[in-house]
Amino acid sequence: MNTIDLHVHSTASDGSFTPTEVVELAYKAGLSHFALTDHDTVDGVSEAVSASSSYDTLKVIPGIELSCYYNNREIHIVGLYVDYKDETFINELNSLKQARIDRNEKMVQKFVDAGIPLTMEELLHGNPNSVITRAHFARVLVEKGVCSSKTEAFDKYLGIGCPFYLAKPKVTPEHVLNLIQNAGGTAILAHPYSYKFSKSEVEQLLDETLIPLGLAGMECYYSTYDLGQTQELRSMALSKNLLVSGGSDFHGVVKPDISIGTGRGNLCIPDTLLNKILEYRNAHH
Numbered sequence: 001m002n003t004i005d006l007h008v009h010s011t012a013s014d015g016s017f018t019p020t021e022v023v024e025l026a027y028k029a030g031l032s033h034f035a036l037t038d039h040d041t042v043d044g045v046s047e048a049v050s051a052s053s054s055y056d057t058l059k060v061i062p063g064i065e066l067s068c069y070y071n072n073r074e075i076h077i078v079g080l081y082v083d084y085k086d087e088t089f090i091n092e093l094n095s096l097k098q099a100r101i102d103r104n105e106k107m108v109q110k111f112v113d114a115g116i117p118l119t120m121e122e123l124l125h126g127n128p129n130s131v132i133t134r135a136h137f138a139r140v141l142v143e144k145g146v147c148s149s150k151t152e153a154f155d156k157y158l159g160i161g162c163p164f165y166l167a168k169p170k171v172t173p174e175h176v177l178n179l180i181q182n183a184g185g186t187a188i189l190a191h192p193y194s195y196k197f198s199k200s201e202v203e204q205l206l207d208e209t210l211i212p213l214g215l216a217g218m219e220c221y222y223s224t225y226d227l228g229q230t231q232e233l234r235s236m237a238l239s240k241n242l243l244v245s246g247g248s249d250f251h252g253v254v255k256p257d258i259s260i261g262t263g264r265g266n267l268c269i270p271d272t273l274l275n276k277i278l279e280y281r282n283a284h285h
Contacts, residue, residue, distance in 0.1 A: 006035040022250075023058065042064055062082055063080050066078075083185075118141075135150070191249065216280060
């Protein structure tokens with residue numbers, strides 16, 4: 001049996017390995033396929049695809065992981081097999097990126113106005129492609145000695161309702177699913193049990209919101225899930241006629257305990273899942 005990994009990050013978003021290095025790691029891990037699913041960007045896909053051409057046993061699936069909001073919680077949707085050269089898709093992603101840049105610049109200005117000097121350069125930390133999140137602000141506040149820990153940074157400065165908090169531009173599930181579908185992708189709900197939803201809340205999210213919008217599948221295999229959770233999600237997916245997907249959510253040193261393909265050591269995602277995804281794609285395209 002060949003194994004696959006359908007949720008992987010690189011330096012194009014917040015991973016620590018370049019797309020080329022990720023391809024090498026995937027090859028060494030013996031994977032037959034992996035999906036490069038950086039946050040809100042397909043900038044790393046071309047490099048990964050060309051790096052994989054040196055290996056005849058490994059294929060790269062062009063992907064993306066997009067954030068949106070449901071009941072004021074951020075949820076993530078992975079798009080598999082997106083057309084990463086589609087201009088409309090790239091323009092839409094750029095406008096989402098611009099909205100985030102505007103928010104970050106406003107937050108930086110709030111700190112500066114309050115006498116806490118912060119710059120975009122410090123947040124980017126030498127990685128110009130980095131998608132800035134509140135975690136980046138927290139790191140800089142700790143480095144500058146403004147806060148003693150990231151927890152304090154969130155509690156005092158960055159948490160919802162705190163003086164320096166600005167909401168991220170609220171993207172709807174509908175917007176994200178449309179984006180993925182219009183780019184020819186297959187939409188998968190990422191790590192359903194990582195949003196602190198109960199089982200019935202996950203079912204409600206699927207039945208009332210995502211499935212009517214055309215969600216195709218969900219991740220049932222994931223680095224932090226035990227066998228029971230995987231089985232529970234698999235049966236939920238099958239009962240709702242959803243595809244079963246899975247991925248490690250590999251980031252490199254950002255999540256040092258998670259390896260590509262094997263997660264925390266016991267993740268094993270069979271490539272039979274991919275056959276089902278491809279069958280679905282053939283039937284729907």
